[in-house]
Amino acid sequence: MAINLEKISAILQNFVSSTNDVQGAALVTPDGLPLAATLPGGMDEERVSAMSAAMLSLGERIGGELARGSIDRIYVEGNTGYGILTSCSEDAVFLVLASQAAKQGLLLLEIKRAVTELKTLLQ
């Protein structure tokens, strides 16, 4: 069955607009190509995708070689916000950009929900 891109885009848009303090989200392939994205203006989809893939691959490398096991997520915490990468099935990586004000617990819960939803569409 073909991947329902419209539905994926809708989930991303919904996620960004309905979750507090989330500024953007993208679903990308592990080799760094965009599948769908809702990003703040001025961010290039291609670059964001490539960076997400590079980061996740290094994280997974650390997980493997430094015996941290399989990687659930990678956290980038800056002084103005977060970038959170979550592995979403074998074929996709989910990136979320959130502001500093975001409540982490809530954010992770919402990400988990979105990932579950996205996974079913990627099968």
Added chain:
Amino acid sequence: MEIMRLVVTGPVGAGKSTFIRTISEIEVVDTDRRATDETADLKSSTTVAFDFGRLQFGPDTALHLYGTPGQARFDFMWDILIRKAHAYIMLVAAHRPHEFRYSRRMLAFMRQRSDAPVILGLTHMDLDKAWSQKDILLALGYVKGSQQPPVIVVNPTDQQSTTRAILTLVQYYFTILQAAPHPQVYEASQPCS
């Protein structure tokens, strides 16, 4: 222990990852992912962050080898890696002339960010469709009178061939360093703390 950082760059499928795998004496840190773009026509997996290999070079020098991704969407990795490089080798597949223009752009990208010495490594020279060295240099924009980097034919799968390429690169680095001790090159030659 002095550490010298060498970068292996070039378009997709030139042989960067293979090169590092062949010459590294440690198990290479690779970040290969299944290719889903036009890269998939060439090979099944592609580097998405960098390859890292290491080679002991004399009693008190270690070579750290970094391989870049080939696709332009990873140019932030090119940027990160090239700024720290002491010298770099640009691998070009001689039998894929449509990539020469891309290689030229890549070279320009690197040159804008780094004064580090560069050599050209021509791969796939044994194939029928391979261009001659002279023509490739022309295609890469090295016209008569412009200063040409050293050129070497490399087989990335061959231990001896890759070793020769690395030796050439290291020698060229020291030649340049002695000829014109550029402050930036000097600064970069210190091992990173």
